[in-house]
Amino acid sequence: MPEAPYAVQMENIVIRFPGVLANDRVNFTLKQGEIHALLGENGAGKSTLMSALSGLYKPTSGVIRVGGKPVSFNSPKDAIAAGIGMVHQHFMLVPTQTVTENILLGLDTPRFWMNLPEYDRKVVALQDQYGLRVDPTAQIWQLAVGEQQRVEILKTLYRGANVLIFDEPTAVLAPAEIAEFIQTMRSLVAQGKSIIFISHKLHEVEEVADRITVLRKGKVTAEGLPMAGLNRAKLAQLMVGRDVIFAVKKKAQESGNVILEVKNLQASNNKGAPALRGVNLTIRAGEILGIAGVAGNGQSELAECITGLRECESGSVQVDGQELANQPPITAIQSGVSHIPEDRNHVGSAPNLTITDNVIMKHYRAAPIGNGATIDSAQAAIYAQNLKKTYDILAPSVRTQARKLSGGNLQKVILSREITANPRLIVAVQPTRGLDVGAVEAIQEHLLDQRTQGAAILLISEELEELLTLSDRIAVLFDGRVMGVVEGATASVEEIGMMMMGTELTAQKSGNAVSL
Amino acid sequence: MRLPFTLYIEKRTDEVPGWLPAATSVGSVIAALIVSGVVLALIGANPFIVYQFFYKATFGSWAAFSDTIVKATPLIMVGLACAVAFKMKLWNIGAEGQFYLGAFFASLVVLVPIVPPDSPKWLVLTAMVVMGMIGGAIWGFIPGYLKAKFDVNEIISTLMLNYVAILWNNFWIFDRWSDAGFQMTPTFDKTAWLPRLSDYARQYKAFSGITLHLGVIFGLVAAIVVWWVLSRSRWGYEIRLIGDNPNAARYAGLNIARNIVLVMMFSGALAGLAGMAEVSGVVHRLQERISPGYGFTGIIVAWLAKLNPFAVILVSILFGALIVAGREVQPSGISQMIQGFVLFAVISSDVLLRYNVRLIRTAPVEEAA
Numbered sequence: 001m002p003e004a005p006y007a008v009q010m011e012n013i014v015i016r017f018p019g020v021l022a023n024d025r026v027n028f029t030l031k032q033g034e035i036h037a038l039l040g041e042n043g044a045g046k047s048t049l050m051s052a053l054s055g056l057y058k059p060t061s062g063v064i065r066v067g068g069k070p071v072s073f074n075s076p077k078d079a080i081a082a083g084i085g086m087v088h089q090h091f092m093l094v095p096t097q098t099v100t101e102n103i104l105l106g107l108d109t110p111r112f113w114m115n116l117p118e119y120d121r122k123v124v125a126l127q128d129q130y131g132l133r134v135d136p137t138a139q140i141w142q143l144a145v146g147e148q149q150r151v152e153i154l155k156t157l158y159r160g161a162n163v164l165i166f167d168e169p170t171a172v173l174a175p176a177e178i179a180e181f182i183q184t185m186r187s188l189v190a191q192g193k194s195i196i197f198i199s200h201k202l203h204e205v206e207e208v209a210d211r212i213t214v215l216r217k218g219k220v221t222a223e224g225l226p227m228a229g230l231n232r233a234k235l236a237q238l239m240v241g242r243d244v245i246f247a248v249k250k251k252a253q254e255s256g257n258v259i260l261e262v263k264n265l266q267a268s269n270n271k272g273a274p275a276l277r278g279v280n281l282t283i284r285a286g287e288i289l290g291i292a293g294v295a296g297n298g299q300s301e302l303a304e305c306i307t308g309l310r311e312c313e314s315g316s317v318q319v320d321g322q323e324l325a326n327q328p329p330i331t332a333i334q335s336g337v338s339h340i341p342e343d344r345n346h347v348g349s350a351p352n353l354t355i356t357d358n359v360i361m362k363h364y365r366a367a368p369i370g371n372g373a374t375i376d377s378a379q380a381a382i383y384a385q386n387l388k389k390t391y392d393i394l395a396p397s398v399r400t401q402a403r404k405l406s407g408g409n410l411q412k413v414i415l416s417r418e419i420t421a422n423p424r425l426i427v428a429v430q431p432t433r434g435l436d437v438g439a440v441e442a443i444q445e446h447l448l449d450q451r452t453q454g455a456a457i458l459l460i461s462e463e464l465e466e467l468l469t470l471s472d473r474i475a476v477l478f479d480g481r482v483m484g485v486v487e488g489a490t491a492s493v494e495e496i497g498m499m500m501m502g503t504e505l506t507a508q509k510s511g512n513a514v515s516l
Numbered sequence: 517m518r519l520p521f522t523l524y525i526e527k528r529t530d531e532v533p534g535w536l537p538a539a540t541s542v543g544s545v546i547a548a549l550i551v552s553g554v555v556l557a558l559i560g561a562n563p564f565i566v567y568q569f570f571y572k573a574t575f576g577s578w579a580a581f582s583d584t585i586v587k588a589t590p591l592i593m594v595g596l597a598c599a600v601a602f603k604m605k606l607w608n609i610g611a612e613g614q615f616y617l618g619a620f621f622a623s624l625v626v627l628v629p630i631v632p633p634d635s636p637k638w639l640v641l642t643a644m645v646v647m648g649m650i651g652g653a654i655w656g657f658i659p660g661y662l663k664a665k666f667d668v669n670e671i672i673s674t675l676m677l678n679y680v681a682i683l684w685n686n687f688w689i690f691d692r693w694s695d696a697g698f699q700m701t702p703t704f705d706k707t708a709w710l711p712r713l714s715d716y717a718r719q720y721k722a723f724s725g726i727t728l729h730l731g732v733i734f735g736l737v738a739a740i741v742v743w744w745v746l747s748r749s750r751w752g753y754e755i756r757l758i759g760d761n762p763n764a765a766r767y768a769g770l771n772i773a774r775n776i777v778l779v780m781m782f783s784g785a786l787a788g789l790a791g792m793a794e795v796s797g798v799v800h801r802l803q804e805r806i807s808p809g810y811g812f813t814g815i816i817v818a819w820l821a822k823l824n825p826f827a828v829i830l831v832s833i834l835f836g837a838l839i840v841a842g843r844e845v846q847p848s849g850i851s852q853m854i855q856g857f858v859l860f861a862v863i864s865s866d867v868l869l870r871y872n873v874r875l876i877r878t879a880p881v882e883e884a885a
Binding site for chain 2: 307309328329330332333334339341343346347348349350351352353357360361362364365370373374375377
């Protein structure tokens, strides 16, 4: 064996789709036993490159070597046989089957007689080896997201993977689960596995990666640089091709009249359990109110109650004095409430319709796009083209289907639709989740711009840093209650962290809180 | 063994060229005819002679072509009915029942009578058109309302309402309006007949025996209306938006429940119009089994036409021809076999729209320069 043997070498990989050069002579090497971060903006060609490595696409030209030997994968099965396993961002699990059944799915053994208990034991043995704990007899739907991800990892390990590809594994995880996941990666590497780690969260990359490769527009801009000696600013610059301001500039400004007034709001979640237990909030014109909190403490329900998508059990939601609680969504829209929804694929857009059809979603009723009973398609196209230019939406044309856009561009489509109508109130839920640094910056600047123009903004985010940068005030939700409201400029992370764990601000101030 | 070529099938990442869907549909029909030809040859028939005979029976003369169009006429309207509902992902399997109710309501105009028996022809026919569409719309309203209000699965409710509609018709024609004990009403007065080309045989000799009736114009107008609604109107935009993503539609402020009811009524009205045209243009009375399953064939027609209203016309003519051909050859199952192959081929041809299929010369793995 030569010194520092490579687990994977990809040389001069070219992947061409009709009209697009997705990968242009890309070189990528993965050393045995390292964590190699693959970085790049949405649409830079990371997923394509990894699809070639996992057998989904065949490169137009170039060589892939696994353990030094050239390979040619015709299907994912070939890649798995060569010891390459991919953990996708969206899990590929059968919800109504058990953990063990999911792990065995598609394998040749057991053939007919399942004898699950025997395989349960094998799965437990595998879990012991790598410290990945999940009850093998639990059904997938009963598991938390982090546990489901462990099942996906176990699946690849059971198939004998030596190289694991993680596609944005932390995007779906809660903060505590992320810490655990990083531990898992370390223990996998300690046992000789090699990991390719795709992530947009630069601080995670900084923490865990040994080396990095950066792609930009299908080309390599940094090949296998050691992480030591790099910092976040440098990483961002390599990805975007220019310097990125991490903290967008927020101008001080006086806020105006009260726009949104939420009083004693109560509502249930989808399972019928109380999600909001008497929430009181106000937002003034030209003010950003950030909502912090661990996911699932009522944030989604709050946004849905304000926008008319969820029934309120009691209390009131007023925008400019107009009551919106328990009114249909159209009332909120007509009162000037914009909504950037949490789920951009399943709520914010219609995947098979064009960009044009997507941007007119809230504007087709009125002139110039709506024209009596008809829609003026020429006007609609002009409107969409303007937005495409103004918001720098990268797509072949406005007739492109929404589902073909990258996450960042889809979010720009949604944002452009929501803020062109000069909204009174913007309800933005996780507006930058899963986006690359360039897109995050663009979206944040658009929000601040709306603030300057006098919109009231409710910003729900799980990124504390984002909240601290953008918000004038930050309210913390815990178990459906507001634990306290702090000034964005003077707020401390500790203070907010305590409230996120359920200690009220007043209790902290009076000294009842345990010190951190 | 190493073949000189390898077949690659990859998910399509580019836009589908505009001509491709039409090309694959035509190609599938040809493929279906070839496969059916092989089967015909295997059972000892000469497929060329059979197809020649089919052609003669369906397109070979003006009279034959007219027969084909007469069979295609109800399919056009029923196919449009299904296409409208399917566009919103409302699975209306009840066009058959809506067809029967349309026929029943149209017949009421004559049987009650709703307009005086000595009314002019235009009044009688207009009343029948309106009543036929109302009848179908009522039969669409029921499952639509149930779905909008109580989330009742429309596949089940529309399917079951088909049987209710057929039996409802039977009750009236057996029990109330039976013509001398037969399961049919007496023939309607000629004022209730849609004009046929053969009516003008005295002026134009060529029209004698041509049964083509005004209903086909209803079908063509309906296709234009449906096209306009779906691709030009605000309502059509709402239908497409709800069909693609109901969550996004609700988020954008659309009233989904109202649209479910309206689209089901529109769909039902189109199927009801087909029932009216069949009663007034072909059988000239209300009778048992006025539809040999048009409502179900309409589902296939809409699907093969990929919900495109103008393609519905072409597919309906093809299926009309197959119905006529089925009457002309023995065993009549042959034309059903061809229908089956056509459906099979068109559905399989979707692979070409969703994937890039490429034939690539196999080359040894080379070191790139």
